[in-house]
């Protein structure tokens with residue numbers, strides 16, 4: 260233990276020794292401001308509640324004052340879902356969602372987003388964000404795919420660690436640092452049938468191999484808190500699993516922060532998962548499993564005290580939980596500075612908006628382009644059609660003031676955001692180009708449509724920009740989808756427009772990969788924009804007009820059909836026939852794919868198995884400067900357990916001027932070659948490995964060399 264940790268340890272033990280049982284249990288309670296009255300909240304603060312969530316500004320300050328006036332004056336920790344920006348504050352900077360951010364494959368950008376978000380959250384006096392989500396988006400039907408960094412453990416781990424470093428800054432006690440929370444521990448996105456919070460059928464071996472790695476990186480990055488998942492693994496709720504929360508998270512991964520349950524998980528053990536008959540049993544299970552802070556389930560307070568009185572719960576279990584919470588509170592300097600300072604005036608500042616714009620620009624993925632983009636100069640008439648062309652709510656996606664803590668769909672958002680329509684109007688030259696707009700239909704089947712009106716609006720135009728996708732009614736918690744096809748009449752809309760024989764550029768603004776069918780096949784160009792945040796529309800417009808050379812790469816596969824799901828690239832081999840009788844095996848668009856207005860040529864792949872460094876020449880063969888993401892995959896040719904056909908182990912972005920060639924050198928971490936043996940040990944088995952390097956996960960875009968590892 261170093262001096263600083265010894266000091267914190269002494270302070271924690273000293274404070275703990277002065278606390279009553281009531282004060283200790285209260286520290287474990289996290290109250291949601293959205294569920295109680297102001298008076299109730301003040302009462303909880305006076306009792307010594309450890310934390311509140313979803314409270315902003317002066318209300319938070321009043322609660323903090325009440326906590327400071329309590330007998331021991333332990334400051335309250337304020338948590339918030341600042342998921343893609345401090346989105347619950349209507350004045351905040353809204354970044355692209357995690358999935359959209361992941362398209363940039365840029366850890367430096369992720370760190371910047373974390374830093375700016377932390378600064379805005381801290382400026383509101385708050386301390387802690389429930390971010391990042393490190394679940395994997397392997398089944399696109401899941402309602403929360405937008406919250407993930409995509410389907411790949413390596414990419415999610417790199418981006419997760421980077422954003423955590425951004426949130427937490429150099430040190431937890433910094434004026435602009437906030438606590439991060441790696442969630443949801445664990446396997447949440449893998450629920451059977453993508454049914455949110457349902458059981459997950461994964462073994463511990465698979466959990467270690469696929470789902471733990473991003474959390475391992477998060478813990479290495481110093482993540483101060485971890486949130487338990489709603490779901491269960493093989494019939495044991497994660498909230499009640501001492502093996503997961505204690506043996507694995509604490510003993511094995513050496514996590515030294517505190518664990519918070521997800522929303523009302525204690526009652527879920529009774530009401531949904533039915534492994535506890537009453538609040539006493541549920542509270543005992545939750546505490547004994549290793550949850551330190553109890554989100555929302557305030558009945559835990561009386562129940563835990565009763566359990567202590569009846570000696571059905573050991574005092575040491577409560578002490579350990581409080582120890583974990585107080586340790587973080589001391590480490591972050593909360594006792595000296597109960598309120599974070601942040602940087603007054605920074606919320607939604609120009610500097611922050613610039614980073615949101617940069618993030619939006621880097622997140623745009625060009626999927627197809629049949630000599631259509633960038634738009635040629637002197638276009639007479641552009642028809643902008645479709646439900647998501649001018650819908651800022653759809654562009655933002657989940658987790659902003661439109662949706663949380665209570666939905667406010669009619670809220671008038673703060674400027675300056677830019678929808679796609681606005682972005683196009685900004686860039687089209689009014690003297691030469693007319694921009695017409697027609698909303699046509701919603702994304703929901705029951706919404707009114709006006710397909711004929713759309714066709715009339717588009718008739719006579721030189722180009723149609725069609726914005727399709729989903730909106731918040733079709734994703735988020737409790738909104739899993741069975742069918743990933745474009746909803747409502749969006750496909751018919753495309754078909755009607757296609758009959759006009761006018762080139763169509765389709766822009767997909769959605770929370771997740773959607774199965775696009777003919778729209779993908781027949782569009783003259785196709786752009787995947789996901790939820791680009793405040794400037795998502797502007798970034799796409801810049802791509803359309805050639806002011807921005809697209810550089811995004813898919814962090815997730817786009818299936819051809821819902822029946823193909825899951826269709827992630829890093830699957831295990833062995834499928835007899837290797838395809839469906841009625842569909843190919845591969846997705847419509849593969850992990851890592853993404854086009855550019857220039858093209859990149861790869862040659863001369865070399866790998867040094869001693870230094871574990873590869874070199875490859877990459878040349879920009881096209882007419883425009885561009886950014887390429889060099890992707891590095893590995894395959895372990897023969898191993899004691901089956902290995903993925905390929906798995907990402909490194910990547911590097913490289914900027915190249917028109918005609919420029921560079922030798923890119925990438926150091927690979929040998930630990931990325933490890934597998935988990937049947938007896939759950941992480942080892943690198945000696946033998947032959949195939950290293951693949953190139954533009955995407957598609958075989959035809961990769962160069963390969965083989966090498967021997969070990970004897």
Ligand code: BGC
Pocket residue numbers: 340389442521522736
């Ligand atoms: C979500 C968490 C979130 C929490 C607090 C839950 O429903 O699963 O991700 O942080 O609510 O809002």
